[in-house]
Amino acid sequence: MRKLPPLAKIIQRPSNKLELSVDLHELSDRLLRGEGTEALAERMLDALMEYHDADFGDVQLLAPDGSGLEIVAQRGFERAALSKTQNSAGRSHSQALKNKCPVVSEDIQSDTDLAPNANSLAKAGVRALQSTPLVKSDGHVIGVISTYFRKPHRLPVGTMQVTALFAQQGANRLANEPPHHGGSGAARVPGRRDGADEHHHSYDGEYAPFFRKVAQFCQLRADEIPVLSGMIRETRAFDADTEFVREGDSQDDCLIVLDGWGCKYKTLEDGTRQIIHFPILGDFVGVHARLFKAADHSFATITPSKLGVFSAERLQEVIQSHPRLGQAILWSAARDEAIMVEHLVNVGRRNAIQRLSHFLLEICKRMDFAGLGAGGDYRCPLTQEHLADALGLTSIHVNRVLRQLRERNLVSLEKGTLHIKDLSKLSELAAFDPDYLDQSN
Amino acid sequence: MRKLPPLAKIIQRPSNKLELSVDLHELSDRLLRGEGTEALAERMLDALMEYHDADFGDVQLLAPDGSGLEIVAQRGFERAALSKTQNSAGRSHSQALKNKCPVVSEDIQSDTDLAPNANSLAKAGVRALQSTPLVKSDGHVIGVISTYFRKPHRLPVGTMQVTALFAQQGANRLANEPPHHGGSGAARVPGRRDGADEHHHSYDGEYAPFFRKVAQFCQLRADEIPVLSGMIRETRAFDADTEFVREGDSQDDCLIVLDGWGCKYKTLEDGTRQIIHFPILGDFVGVHARLFKAADHSFATITPSKLGVFSAERLQEVIQSHPRLGQAILWSAARDEAIMVEHLVNVGRRNAIQRLSHFLLEICKRMDFAGLGAGGDYRCPLTQEHLADALGLTSIHVNRVLRQLRERNLVSLEKGTLHIKDLSKLSELAAFDPDYLDQSN
DNA sequence: CGAGATGTTGAGATATTTCAACGTGCGTGG
């Protein structure tokens, strides 16, 4: 439908982040189709540097054997400065890698965490930087893409969001390429143990969805990550279909989904239920409720899930001590309210086919944001009954409508896989405007 | 339906505040039907003292000529201590009167605002007190009912809520009595100017809904009232049917409804709209949204309205400086979310007749809480189209269903008046459980 | 007094539900 505008304009138009992400999607298609590892990396780097208006940049990939990072593309650094830079920026990279979340330093001189190493970075002319991990949609990290600035620099939250999406798409592409062959220009960086561990679940990697979520709402410095992980008292694993908050319960814990799908619902007298929301990876559960009020609804898992638990008091403390982080969490809870509003609109004013389409689009956008997007194909464990309970329909009717959508070649949802066949037609049918999911300020 | 349990049990059962208020309703029927002013006042006082487990208590009414307060009932004070007590507790009473909101002092010795006068109160043996204004449902104050305690004493928030409801019902009754005749036991208290002014709108009276709202979520001390009024930057008056926040606007103001009705809605592509919420007297508008995010919906007035405006920053400050008050405001916003959840359930899972019934019950309960309840009759300016837009129905269908309800002698909504004819049958039909409106912790 | 907003009513159209039957895949216990 909408025509693809030229590159520079796409990337710099500040207005609508989500459209931007759609553009980036198509963009990455063009950038990344069918090239070798290094060429891909370089194109990604160029695009991102242009987008960030950065002075330097590099892309580093984990060696296949997990032995360390290799620079596969770099821009702007003098050859001599290279290895040193890597070492001093390493802290940032390693945090990004370990925690699978973007890390920023607006000014390395005032950033206590980097200050010890700031010297060599400064010599290379760097004053600010951001490192975004290259995480595939299956959750594996394959490297880091970083941009650097000569002056203290603040990247808008929205820009970082787009960057994260872009990085993920890049990661997916790069992973599909033939294993890279340690080509001519690639400089080997001495092995970083934590980076290498990351292929398997380390303690920190477990909280990655939490960090990433917060990073979507505010800049995250490397030294702030421990604050966040310090919030989480414990992680709890649940089987599928387990009710873990019952209506009327009052407990003081807030939760964040670290893995799996859940649903928040209310059960009616006649035994039917209305599903309010499906929290997925990185979504908070009951932040508002816990902070202010007892639960007036139930939560259950849909798939086996892992949840991080923190107390409302702990959140209060973080709001006081690290207002930016605290606000980011509350903000994110406010987005859930926006989702609920849209849900109400959906159920109240749209017919079944639009409802379903709209809902499926929402799911896929949210999965994109959560880093679970794989460009059209999504793992989605919802049964037709779940859909019905959420959309105020009968599962039978959901079935029929789903068939229609399938036959019209718009979406299909079969065997736990959601496949978006025609995004633009579907969006038009559903009158889907993803602004309400927009997570920037 | 439910049988009326004996007095003591009603009043002390702590479980469900809203049921309690219903009980109180019937209770006040029994207590107050067809008696003289003094007898009424004394029965109210007895009931309330029993409820609060208080050591002393009194009821004071404004003289018809507005010249001052008269004690029409008192319990526990020695005759000699009477006038002095009135003077020193006067600050509390006067605040309650002026601001039409309950005022509490858990311990007069630590309460800076009362400390100067605490002596004479202390001599009378008083250490803690609460003053609840007697506000009729048309908003006029006719007096104060107070209870006093020998020891520092904390009244649960829920108890104060019930007290406020009870006081209002009492006020309505008292106002219907023949003007009281300054009877035998009544001691005249020297004229209080601020109290007398209150019959007409004073500056402070304007913010009454704000104070009352906050008082529903936390204890409100007399000295905290200026903090709240200091939050409000300005009040703005709007005509009926005026859109004052448009989708996509971003402004940093939060609002509180001081008078009138409004609605929060989203407009769809096809021009239809879904109404999300009807904020009424004392409801906040956009607290969450303003605090955390830009508006993703519109607000419009329905009737001519007055709104108090305060900035999100100001709210932040108050959250920091007076956490209790700040939390109360946020808490109240969280209740709005619970209302939204119930709204979604309503639209998603109930048929038209249940939806309407449920909605009308919600409205009337909320009006009760807001102090607009008059026991079955409510002023309600919503058109059938408003109802339709809120409930996901056609105005035509709303019309038909409304007729059904009228013919079944359950509710009627005609000429702007909502009349609940059979509360229990209606509640049963709608499967209405008012817990979600419960405002206690 | 007329115009526009609101409420009322009827008849036919439509979306969605209900009931009922059947298919398919998957895990469990014999």
Added chain:
DNA sequence: CCACGCACGTTGAAATATCTCAACATCTCG
């Protein structure tokens, strides 16, 4: 390994709730 039960999905036909269109009544306000 098969058989069975169970959760989930599929399909048809009839029932019904709600909508649409269209006409008219009533009220309010300038």
